[in-house]
Amino acid sequence: MAKKTEDDGQASKRHFAEDVGLTFEAEGMPRMAGRILGWLLVSETPHVALQDVAEILHASKGSISTMSRLLMRMGLIERVSLPGERRDYIRLKPGSWSEWFATEAVKIGALRQLAEHGLELLESKSSVSRDRLVEMRDLFAFLEQEYPVLLERWKKKRR
Amino acid sequence: MAKKTEDDGQASKRHFAEDVGLTFEAEGMPRMAGRILGWLLVSETPHVALQDVAEILHASKGSISTMSRLLMRMGLIERVSLPGERRDYIRLKPGSWSEWFATEAVKIGALRQLAEHGLELLESKSSVSRDRLVEMRDLFAFLEQEYPVLLERWKKKRR
DNA sequence: TAGTTTGTTTAGTCAAGATTGAACGAATTG
DNA sequence: CAATTCGTTCAATCTTGACTAAACAAACTA
Numbered sequence: 001m002a003k004k005t006e007d008d009g010q011a012s013k014r015h016f017a018e019d020v021g022l023t024f025e026a027e028g029m030p031r032m033a034g035r036i037l038g039w040l041l042v043s044e045t046p047h048v049a050l051q052d053v054a055e056i057l058h059a060s061k062g063s064i065s066t067m068s069r070l071l072m073r074m075g076l077i078e079r080v081s082l083p084g085e086r087r088d089y090i091r092l093k094p095g096s097w098s099e100w101f102a103t104e105a106v107k108i109g110a111l112r113q114l115a116e117h118g119l120e121l122l123e124s125k126s127s128v129s130r131d132r133l134v135e136m137r138d139l140f141a142f143l144e145q146e147y148p149v150l151l152e153r154w155k156k157k158r159r
Numbered sequence: 160m161a162k163k164t165e166d167d168g169q170a171s172k173r174h175f176a177e178d179v180g181l182t183f184e185a186e187g188m189p190r191m192a193g194r195i196l197g198w199l200l201v202s203e204t205p206h207v208a209l210q211d212v213a214e215i216l217h218a219s220k221g222s223i224s225t226m227s228r229l230l231m232r233m234g235l236i237e238r239v240s241l242p243g244e245r246r247d248y249i250r251l252k253p254g255s256w257s258e259w260f261a262t263e264a265v266k267i268g269a270l271r272q273l274a275e276h277g278l279e280l281l282e283s284k285s286s287v288s289r290d291r292l293v294e295m296r297d298l299f300a301f302l303e304q305e306y307p308v309l310l311e312r313w314k315k316k317r318r
Numbered sequence: 319t320a321g322t323t324t325g326t327t328t329a330g331t332c333a334a335g336a337t338t339g340a341a342c343g344a345a346t347t348g
Numbered sequence: 349c350a351a352t353t354c355g356t357t358c359a360a361t362c363t364t365g366a367c368t369a370a371a372c373a374a375a376c377t378a
Contacts, residue, residue, distance in 0.1 A: 013280055023273060028187015030336060041277050041295070044288045050355070060338045065356055067336090086346060086354055092291050097298045107186075114182060121172055121201050129203045132251050135317075136200070139256045142313050150309070154301050158294075189366060209325070219368045224326055226366090245324055245376060 010056075013042045017057065032059060033067040037076060040092050047080045047091040075099045098151060105147035112140035169215075172201045176216065191218060192226040196235060199251050206239045206248035234258045257310060264306035271299035 017038030024034025035057050040048060054064045068090055071077045076096045080089040093099070115137035122130055176197035183193025194216050199207060213223045227249055230236040235255045239248040252258070274296035281289055 009280055009282065016277055016280055019276070020273060023269065026187075028185075032336075038277075041274075041292060042280050042288065044281060044283055044285055046287050051353090061355070062339075062357080063337050069356095084346095086352095088355065094291075095294075097295050101298070101302070110182065114179060115200075117178070118175055118197075118200050121168060121175055122203060123168065124203055126203060128205050129201065132253075133200060135254075136256050138317070139260070139313060142316070143260070143309070146309055150302070150305055154298060157301070158297070191366075210323095220325070221327080221369075222367050228326095243376090245322090247325065 013039070014056065016042050030067055030070065032057075032063050033070050035059075036064065036067055036090075037071060037092075040077065040090070047089040049087040049089050051087060053090075075103075098155065101147070101151055105144060105151075108140050108147065109144045112137055112144055115140060172198070173215065175201050189226055189229065191216075191222050192229050194218075195223065195226055195249075196230060196251075199236065199249070206250040208246045208248050210246060212249070234262070257314065260306070260310055264303060264310075267299050267306065268303045271296055271303055274299060 017035045020038025020041065021031040021034035024037065025031040036053055039053060039056060050064055050068060051061065053059075053068075054061050057064070068077065071090075072079065076093060076099075077090050078093045080091055082089065115133050118133050119130070119137065122133070124130075176194045179197025179200065180190040180193035183196065184190040195212055198212060198215060209223055209227060210220065212218075212227075213220050216223070227236065230249075231238065235252060235258075236249050237252045239250055241248065274292050277292050278289070278296065281292070283289075
């Protein structure tokens, strides 16, 4: 039983981290970044040392260093340094998912702009192609406007 | 002037297609698929022959074939065959953007499931890690529910 | 049927970028 | 100060997958 407690379901948790890695990769991000995120999600400590992450995921210190900095740029994790401690720690950033969602709105805005740019290139007023771009622009403009509203509603509901 | 009409702003349109290609690539999709989509967006004809796309984008028939089939799987374009015509044509699928948005909801659902799976792995009831996953699951569950509502509102507004 | 004109498939090339390992620098400890 | 323990950086490797070109298949034409 002592062994069981020490293990603490590591195997399945590592598997979970791998799952998140694959999901991340499917979204066009580095798999290792997803693995780190996945591990942080199920590690039952307030924060984790970079080095431990490398060991647990069987990865090099280098990739952990690089990918954790990527996750920081994305606003999903943050660094924690403890006084009188040599090691660096990372943890999930509280409220990071809302922040992630906010960046989705930005992406949507970029697509709206793209459609607008396309519209400028159409010289004929013919409805065929113009309609398509207008539909695209309108949808993304709509979403761009509604995403923040949605986010606000969720934040309110959360309390 | 004749030349100008024939050209029809091809240069800037090709540039636009390239832009969409880069945007697509940034989202983790093949650049060529984005280029095709981009060209369809600004080509002022109801449909375009596969072969013409290959020529205009300076790409091989092979990649156009493969990537247009990818775009079809994504529900963004569709094939058009004309009676007594040898060539195959493609065009943007009407209403494809709404469909695309619907698939976003599916992705969100996958993330909610991931969070749920993670929660199953936590044996301690300690709030530290559990809270994080609960927040994640709640947000995605919320979005999963609200996306279709949003879409419905847009469709209604559109008329 | 033979000859074209198309799209598809497949093997191969190539580039991008994820990952590693080693060298490095900074900070800490004895 | 020497030794240790970290994280970071960088060159090298390796893998993935986009893309091409050529062979192929299918549909049409004469």
